[in-house]
Amino acid sequence: MTAVFDDVSSGTKKLTIGQAVNRALADELAADESVMLQGEDIGALGGVYRVTEGLAARFGSHRVVDSPLGEAGIVGTSIGLAQAGMRPVAEIQFDGFVYPAFDQIVSQLAKLHSRFRGTQQFPVTIRLPYGGGIGSVEHHSESPEVYFAHTAGLKVVTYSNAHDAYWVTRAAIQSADPIILLEPKKHYFVRSDVDFDNPITDPFATVEVRPGKDATLLAWGPQVATALAAAEAGVEDGYDLQVLDIRGMSPLDINTIANAVKTTGRAVVVHEASTFAGFGAEISAGLMEHAFLSLEAPVQRVGGYHMPYPPSRLEQDYLPSVDRILDAVDTTFTY
């Protein structure tokens, strides 16, 4: 991946998700002196995925900071930096490395705005590459979204394409609230159009990425691509499947989701984390509350099994697949 900051952010460009994030970070660093990045290996190396490549050289190692190795330290000092008037963007290198920072995120960052009774904002963005299917070792393939969505005081958001990557990242950094920004790392190198003249109006909105009338597939981040592939494959089976891309998990755009499912009557939620108490359970409950009379079948969930994320040679059997999604769609037609 090469840095793209030499280009002007206007017009429409075909970028990878990683490049779009790089551009968003650069544009925020340029726009606001108080923005600073910290994380392990994000400086000279440009991050293990090179997402921050070139930023330290352009903005200085005091604004794009190689942190000592310690996730609690990265998040805990980001809280203090925010209190000092900075706008810190912290990178956690991999999903499975976020837990040493868990206390700082859920007991401190999430609660400080309330504890301060609203007199202090904590505009901390935590960039968290997540998801599996990358053929890596343990702790590099997890989907911890539900831990954070469950925690009041945090906002949780993700995206599935380069355009959204750019605009959601910029919105996250500009937000006055703490943001857990989940980055679909399997797709860092996937290219799509970024329209720099067309900001997204609500980064937390759920958006339809494929219309359809028979059933609604609900996915986010890395699984949007799988859902779209399933919808495409479903055509052969005679299905016309709608796909929704859920960006915001907190807040969750349940109205858009419920309205969509009311038109199809059938819903399949797709995610990588264990389905038990996973985020799909919240969506399913939300559909019960908001679309019950329109449902033709119970909401189906396709996701990880209740086991630690498996060794990478086994992950293709663990992750949602086109066949498992279509099987779940079939199930919705058996009621």
Place this chain on the structure above:
Amino acid sequence: MSTISSPTGHQLPEEAIGILSADGFIDPTDAAQAFVEDATAIGHERVAEMYRLMAHTRRIDQEGVNLQRQGQLVLWTPSIGQEAAQAGAVTALEDRDWIFPTYREHVMARGRGIPNENIFDFFRGAVHGGWDPNAYNMQPYTVVLGAQVLHATGYAWGMAQQQRGWTDARRRDEGRVAIACFGDGASTQGGVHEAMVFAASFDAPVVFFVQNNYWAISTPFEVQSKVPLFKRAQGYGFDGFAVDGNDPIATAAVMDRAVEHARRGKGPVLVEAHTYRMGAHTTADDPTKYRTKEEEQAHAQGDPMVRTEAYLRRRFDYTDAFFNEVQVEADEIAATLRDKIVDAPDTVSLRDQFDLVYAEGHSLVEAQAAEFDRWMEGEDA
């Protein structure tokens, strides 16, 4: 490890800086030579100010225990015994400096002018904060041990960022320092370690102020650490000092120097104030289960109030008139506080809490707040 007997009843590390004997004579330890001049130059006004803070706070401490026993507070965390350490620290700071406390820094909170009832609001379960932190440059009490040490470090790092290129004069006049308070119990938390690593890496102007009161609830210090805590600083690459924390002028002199060091952009400092938790950990604690009366009596001889009073009398000819006056003030403060706390109404409602979760709103929280309003209206009907 070599140790020296101290007026506190501890065997202090031989590097400990102490100036005063238990009865208020100037009797410096070997390690104190470099601080004797500064400590003895501290004027009577500051010593009297420290004494006043200590005496008033101790009286309020008693009220805290009483009010908890009477069901007015959910909990109280006495600072009794640690007053000199805190008074020395808080009087070393400028108002613009930030204090990041644990939940026992009552002398420091009061030294910042935080109203007593605001401190008590936290302990009566009215609010999680209690005061407006930005009005006093003091964070709310933090209950998860050591978490605030990273916040202090981050804040100081932010100061270092903003003070890049400042002249020495500007640093002296405008530079801000963070003071990270924690105890021997919190000293073993991983976050405290990471804070010291980050502070050293980025020359953050933070003073790590550890009050070693020798008990982490029931866990004695020797379980927490085999070496005095100030020695850890060397491993991180900055200076560490041990001070007799029951000696107000020794603590003040050491903290003055530590704060000055940080303010000048020379990086962090660790100060370990050796003191003793004379009371219980909290009102829910029972020290008779794990420590002896003999130990408590030995430490009572090192009472920082007694020593400060003796020093004021010997060195500055303070008389009964002053000490009686302070006691009258303390009783008045306690009575006023009692009146404000006993059967005090809620200052905020659950409805208010909805508006505090996010700065920029959240559709779910807004929907729940509306639902809560409907519920409460129905309840009233």
